[in-house]
Amino acid sequence: MNHARPTQRFRSTSSTSSASSRSSAGARRRPAAPQGEFALPRTVTPALPAVDAFADLDMPAALLAALGSQGVTVPFPIQAATLPNSLAGRDVLGRGRTGSGKTLAFGLALLARTAGRRAEARQPLGLVLVPTRELAQQVTDALTPYARAVRLRLATVVGGVSIGRQASALRGGVEIVVATPGRLKDLIERGDCRLDQVAVTVLDEADQMADMGFMPQVTALLDQVRRDGQRMLFSATLDRNVDLLVRRYLSDPVVHSVDPSAxxxxxxxxxxxxxxxxxxxxxxxxxxxxxxxxxxxxxxxxxxxxxxxxxxxxxxxxxxxxxxxxxxxxxxxxxxxxxxxxxxxxxxxxxxxxxxxxxxxxxxxxxxxxxxxxxxxxxxxxxxxxxxxxxxxxxxxxxxxxxxxxxxxxxxxxxxxxxxxxxxxxxxxxxxxxxxxxxxxxxAPAAPERPGRGSGSRxxxxxxxxxxxxxxxxxxxxxxxxx
Structure with missing residues (x-):
């Protein structure tokens, strides 16, 4: 079955500005896209303005308190620009160099919009797809303190470790799954996971997934999530393979683009x-x-x-x-x-x-x-x-x-x-x-790192x-x- 939502093919986009300035940028001519990249879609619905502080966002009080306890007070530009819109349920297309703050940009919205819900066995409510095992663990580590604050359960689903432990975590019920495409596909085929209740889907490092040959698996997984759900796609570069994902699965996205080299x-x-x-x-x-x-x-x-x-x-x-x-x-x-x-x-x-x-x-x-x-x-x-x-x-x-x-x-x-x-x-x-x-x-270190839930570490x-x-x-x- 195909849950891809009908999307509009846009002709132009804003330049490398934040979401707060895009609504007035439509009349300006966009510079030519770098070689091998496509023109980003222009936001049709005006974007909400960027914020100066996390306290200005409509997030659960427990999440705001967790940010304060972690010493995170001032949002990075990509967070300030996209969070007002993603918290409101808008699709997001974020382009920016790695290390720009993408993980909290999508993670806080994912957790805030899932907070208060409880997943049934094998039926997660939120999904983050990443290309590598290391990135999956990094995303899990970054989001864990905030997920705990709003009582959401996370599972890391990657290859190279015990699939049995990951299946057990999913059968016990988890709200958020952070996964590499291949292992998630295996668990679905085993009957240990279904995606039809996933309301918020994130693709992180989408260009790397395309470069690594994951596109068929990624599209097959996206076809299984809720058709009316929210999609967020983040990538350091946007080439023609990512263009396919954007145009097929994102509807009227809020665009935040910062040139990776600049x-x-x-x-x-x-x-x-x-x-x-x-x-x-x-x-x-x-x-x-x-x-x-x-x-x-x-x-x-x-x-x-x-x-x-x-x-x-x-x-x-x-x-x-x-x-x-x-x-x-x-x-x-x-x-x-x-x-x-x-x-x-x-x-x-x-x-x-x-x-x-x-x-x-x-x-x-x-x-x-x-x-x-x-x-x-x-x-x-x-x-x-x-x-x-x-x-x-x-x-x-x-x-x-x-x-x-x-x-x-x-x-x-x-x-x-x-x-x-x-x-x-x-x-x-x-x-x-x-x-x-x-x-x-x-x-070897004297004390090994504690494995996270679903990690499969011995x-x-x-x-x-x-x-x-x-x-x-x-x-x-x-x-x-x-x-």
């Missing part, structure tokens, strides 16, 4: 470092040995494992993250990185979405990305929520032309510097320094000998490339 200019520095191929490995090692945390991106799982092993042998507290890891390994590695137990996270694009680490001020593209969207999402791990940060890309002579084209497509003018290992310029830009050269072994393991712990930690840090 939104990062004031808080993020972009550096392209020209290095010779023979010197790149040494320069990478010196950057990793800096004081403070750093996230390094490489193209393949094998390259990630090799660099991680090299860094550990050089005295750098590094760990690997890629799709060849089990979900418990990935969760443990992220916990170690966030706590500072690991100072360098070496990753493939699996970490480009859904990872939030406070005070992460440096992202390094050891292997330059081949797509401007990948560049924006990798860089989005730093300079989040108004903090400052730098994105550094190491470029060999043969990669210079392609990198120049990528930056132009992304709308970024980087600072370009010729560097070499041990040079002052490399230290000035990245904090690079010589590693200690004393091999290190990353041991409990504490029995104590192991020191030798076994060291060997296990080394395997966890370096991993094995999957076929």
């Amino acid at each position: 939104g990062a200019v004031t808080t993020m520095e972009h550096h392209v470092l020209h290095v010779h191929g023979a010197d790149k490995h040494a320069a990478t090692t010196e950057i990793a040995a800096r004081d403070g945390r750093v996230l390094m991106f490489l193209d393949t799982k094998h390259a990630v494992d090799r660099l991680t092993e090299h860094l550990l042998n050089s005295g750098v507290r590094a760990a690997a993250l890629h799709g060849g890891k089990s979900q418990p390994q990935r969760t443990r590695t992220l916990t170690q990185f966030k706590s500072g137990h690991v100072s360098v996270l070496v990753a493939t694009n699996v970490a480009a979405r859904g990872i939030h680490v406070d005070s992460l001020d440096l992202v390094v593209n050891v292997d330059p990305p081949t797509d401007h969207k990948d560049y924006l999402h990798r860089g989005g791990r730093t300079a989040r929520a108004g903090e400052s940060g730098s994105v550094v890309t190491l470029v060999t002579p043969s990669q210079r032309r392609a990198m120049s084209r990528l930056m132009a497509t992304a709308g970024i003018v980087p600072q370009t510097t010729q560097v070499r290992a041990g040079a002052e310029a490399l230290h000035r830009i990245t904090g690079a320094q010589a590693p200690s050269g004393v091999p290190v072994v990353i041991t 409990g504490r393991r029995r104590p192991a000998s020191a030798a076994r712990r060291a060997a296990s930690a080394r395997r966890s840090a370096t991993g094995t490339a999957a076929a």
Whole structure:
């Protein structure tokens, strides 16, 4: 069955303004959309004005109190612009760089509009679809204190962990499900979940879901939610695949658009470092040995494992993250990185979405990305929520032309510097320094993170000998490339 609501095909849209200024912007000519992107729909119904404080919003008192207890008092622009409208039941189309405050922008509306209702077994009332397991857990963690405040139950539904525990949570009744498309599809096919009572649906990082090939699953899931329900779609970029979702499933949406690259200019520095191929490995090692945390991106799982092993042998507290890891390994590695137990996270694009680490001020593209969207999402791990940060890309002579084209497509003018290992310029830009050269072994934290409901995480393991712990930690840090 097809629950897609009839929508109007719009011809134009507002520029990169907030919702409060869009009603008067319709007469202005919109600049041409970036290459490969479509013109956003113009709001037909005038948008409600943006607010200056959460207290100005029509939200349950318990939610406002929870925001205060979490120290959240002033909304970010995307929250101030969209919440008055989403709380009123309007569909929302939000375009903005990662770290702009999207999670609370949709999460508070989802919780406020679901508060006071109780879900039947297997029939959630709200749904958040995300592309990766890490993003699902991040969204769940961010919304949990507010869901508790209004007595709503959340379940995280992702692959890589026990489907039985997730099915049990759904059978017990949960109001909100945060899910990746594949695992949710599996649970529906098992008869453990139905979506016909879902009144509020959120698609977060919709462009990534399209890039990862989830579009058929996403549309099949959207066809099952309530036809008269509310839809909110958030994405850092809006290409033709996302255009399909917008035009098929969103009705008269409130549009909030902030160009991803422009939104990062004031808080993020972009550096392209020209290095010779023979010197790149040494320069990478010196950057990793800096004081403070750093996230390094490489193209393949094998390259990630090799660099991680090299860094550990050089005295750098590094760990690997890629799709060849089990979900418990990935969760443990992220916990170690966030706590500072690991100072360098070496990753493939699996970490480009859904990872939030406070005070992460440096992202390094050891292997330059081949797509401007990948560049924006990798860089989005730093300079989040108004903090400052730098994105550094190491470029060999043969990669210079392609990198120049990528930056132009992304709308970024980087600072370009010729560097070499041990040079002052490399230290000035990245904090690079010589590693200690004393091999290190990353041991597991003393107390594992408590699993959330429906997460499927296992409990504490029995104590192991020191030798076994060291060997296990080394395997966890370096991993094995999957076929």
